[in-house]
Amino acid sequence: MHSVNLDELIFDVLVDKARVTGPNTWRYKVLMAIADAGDYGATDHELVDLLQAPGGPSNIRPRRNELVESAYVEDAGVKRPTSSGSQATVWRIGSGDRPILTPAFVEDDCLLAADVSAAATGGPQLTQADRLAGEMLRARFALLGRRARKAGAEIGVAVDASVARSGPIQLGLWRSGGDRARFTLGAELDGSGLRLSATLGPGDTGASEADARTQRFRAELASLTDEAIAPIERLVQAGWEVSTTSALGLATFSSARDWLRALVDDPTVAGHISATLAPPEVAKLGEGVAARIGDLLQILSVDAAAETAMRDPVQALVNGLLWDEDRARNLIALARRSKQLLFAGPPGTGKTLAARILAGALADKSRIKLVQFHPTYAYEDFVEGIRPAMTDDREEGSTEEGMALRYNIRPGVFKTLVTSAQSAPGNAPHFLVIDEMNRANLARVLGELLFALEYRGPENEVELAYSGKPFHVPDNLWVIGTMNTADRSVALLDAAMRRRFKEVRFDVDYAVIRRWHQRHTSAELGEEAAARLQRLNDEVIELLDDDRAIGHSFLVRSDLAEVGFETVWHEDLEPVLRDHLLGRTDDLPSLREAFLGSL
Structure with missing residues (x-):
């Protein structure tokens, strides 16, 4: 579909060229401003405002007068007060041209x-x-x-x-x-x-x-x-x-x-x-x-x-996580001050989602990488390591099939992202989100990066273990780690690591449950879900501690009304609580009653 400029089309087809000589002239602009006003018409003062005309009414009147003389514009027979209190004549398109x-x-x-x-x-x-x-x-x-x-x-x-x-x-x-x-x-x-x-x-x-x-x-x-x-x-x-x-x-x-x-x-x-x-x-x-x-x-x-929410990181957090604006604004401010953040709290409190939304609000998707740590994750996976590779090499060390086994130094996730950040135009932000950060042996995974993360820039280069090449972390790279504080099977971060990461505590937020269900299911269901979870967590915290509370995301689901709270208990909550209780099943009936009992 070929489109055309509106004014060119109007001028070519509807306007008398003998009376108005071109679509870029003052006559045409005044004429169309009056036409746009319809039966309401326009005064000279209003035309100035509409056209943002320099010189005020004194520059508008000569063009309007020419249109009046050619019968294109006429006195509407009414007046309107101006800002100064005087009465101004209202002009509209002449009766002969008004239908056109x-x-x-x-x-x-x-x-x-x-x-x-x-x-x-x-x-x-x-x-x-x-x-x-x-x-x-x-x-x-x-x-x-x-x-x-x-x-x-x-x-x-x-x-x-x-x-x-x-x-x-x-x-x-x-x-x-x-x-x-x-x-x-x-x-x-x-x-x-x-x-x-x-x-x-x-x-x-x-x-x-x-x-x-x-x-x-x-x-x-x-x-x-x-x-x-x-x-x-x-x-x-x-x-x-x-x-x-x-x-x-x-x-x-x-x-x-x-x-x-x-x-x-x-x-x-x-x-x-x-x-x-x-x-x-x-x-x-x-x-x-x-x-x-x-x-x-x-x-x-x-x-x-x-569109504004897509560009505004505060609104991205408010809309994506259903936080209040103050909490979102504080997190954005912290991210601008510190390039290393640690989101810590019980499972189901939105840590990973918050990290991804924060990264997406501040960086293009192509510049965001998410990796999950686990007990066997190593320096060779994260920074660089020697890896075997089969190559076609018939002249030296070849087999009958013509393939040779070689060992190459291959960059890991972090080194690849750092290289991208160092060469990014305009120092575009890059983000690395590390999920379950405390499940790996961090000293083993990070090695010399403990220094490079704290002291950034080319003046603080370190030598990499395998390639021996100089390496530094640029200022346009953010690292966000998440940590489930309920996970007692892994060591918590040591003091040296915590010093390099600003910790952000994530606790159960019952208001998120209410807001989410108000928008997606019903306010009544949200109120009930929040009340049941809060009653359950009161019991959990008394038996255990804050870190073993049940996160709000367990009840942020669109099918909650269909599956019911009892199904949620059996499929999601009871298995988690059994782990937390370490075999003390005598406490499960009271916890079940707290969640499923009458409100």
């Missing part, structure tokens, strides 16, 4: 639009009269695009618009600076009337980086508060259809929250919000069609909120 420069449509326009669309797809060709009428109809759609840009400015969202220069009579709208392929609005006129729509493109196109961004965008959309997604919910309540389409067909939803959840659950689906105004309704609305598009434009604020 007004984005209002009649039933015959819908029939003509259907004929234009059919002709573009191999149907009956248009007569010369219908072809010219179709061009005027397309240009009046461009006027609708100008009204949409004005409506966007009024709600604080910059809007771009385009009209198809051929084919169906269509208007595309999207947020300036936004991803048009990911989130776009549209209006199309045809025989069924005027169809208004918003479309979220699928997040499974095969382009890995673009798909990852789309999935992150969808996740942020679904994590927005009820207040933030209210523009979508208002359209649902007004009768607009919200749906998804995929290879499996069409699915419709009765709430904005359910629709957003479906977009996250299945990256292959495209999302749609739509309404169709029948031809009689289009005719009855007149200039009110622009107001309907203004209703649709409200959801661009939702698009902007999700």
Whole structure:
């Protein structure tokens, strides 16, 4: 679909070139500012504000006067007070040109639009009269695009618009600076009337980086508060259809929250919000069609909120972890001060998720690496080591098959990420997330990195054990480790290690359970889940300690109402508590009663 600049189309088709000499002239700008104002009209002072004209009304009046003299603009017969208290004349498009420069449509326009669309797809060709009428109809759609840009400015969202220069009579709208392929609005006129729509493109196109961004965008959309997604919910309540389409067909939803959840659950689906105004309704609305598009434009604020959350690390933590803003802001501030963090706490308190979201909020996905430590993890895996490799070497040391066994020094996970960080343009941030950090023998894994992590930069190079090459850790690399404090089978970090990592304590957060279920299931279920877990943990802490408390993530699940609390107890909680109790099963009945008993 070839699109054209709105003003070029309007000027070419609708404007009298004898009276207005070009789309970039002051005359045209004044004319269209008055046309955009519709029946409300505009005063000279308002035109200055609309056009941000230098020199104030004194520069506007000569152009407006020329338009008045040529009958393009007329006195509306009313006055409006200015900021100084004086009365200013209101100007509007002259009566002869008002039908041409007004984005209002009649039933015959819908029939003509259907004929234009059919002709573009191999149907009956248009007569010369219908072809010219179709061009005027397309240009009046461009006027609708100008009204949409004005409506966007009024709600604080910059809007771009385009009209198809051929084919169906269509208007595309999207947020300036936004991803048009990911989130776009549209209006199309045809025989069924005027169809208004918003479309979220699928997040499974095969382009890995673009798909990852789309999935992150969808996740942020679904994590927005009820207040933030209210523009979508208002359209649902007004009768607009919200749906998804995929290879499996069409699915419709009765709430904005359910629709957003479906977009996250299945990256292959495209999302749609739509309404169709029948031809009689289009005719009855007149200039009110622009107001309907203004209703649709409200959801661009939702698009902007999700985009902001993607760029704002505080909002990424708030939306992804359901934290309060102060907690998220404090963690971001700590990450900016310290390049090594240790997230410590009981299992199920969101440590790994927080590390991944924090890294994703501050660095591109391609610059983030996650590794899980375990008891056999070694320096050779993490930094560098000698590894065997079969090579084709027929001249020296070859076998009958022509293959030779050689031993090469191969970089480990950390060294590879450091090399990437050192060569990154603009010192782009890189993150290494080490899950279950305390399960490995850290002195054995890190070796000389104990020094390199604490003293960074090329002036603090160390010599690597195998290659003997100089090595330093750059300032644009963050290391985040997670540690389950309930795990008594491994040694806790020693003092030297703790000195190099700033510890962040993660405890059970019952508010997260309430917030999550309020958004994804029901507030009542969230309250009950939080109350049951808190009662259980009171018993656990009295029997054991804070580090063996049951984390809130065990009850953050969408199927909780279906499976029930008893299933959660048997499948998830009882096995964990048996480990914590080290065979003291006599305490299990009281813990079970604390969780499953009547509230």
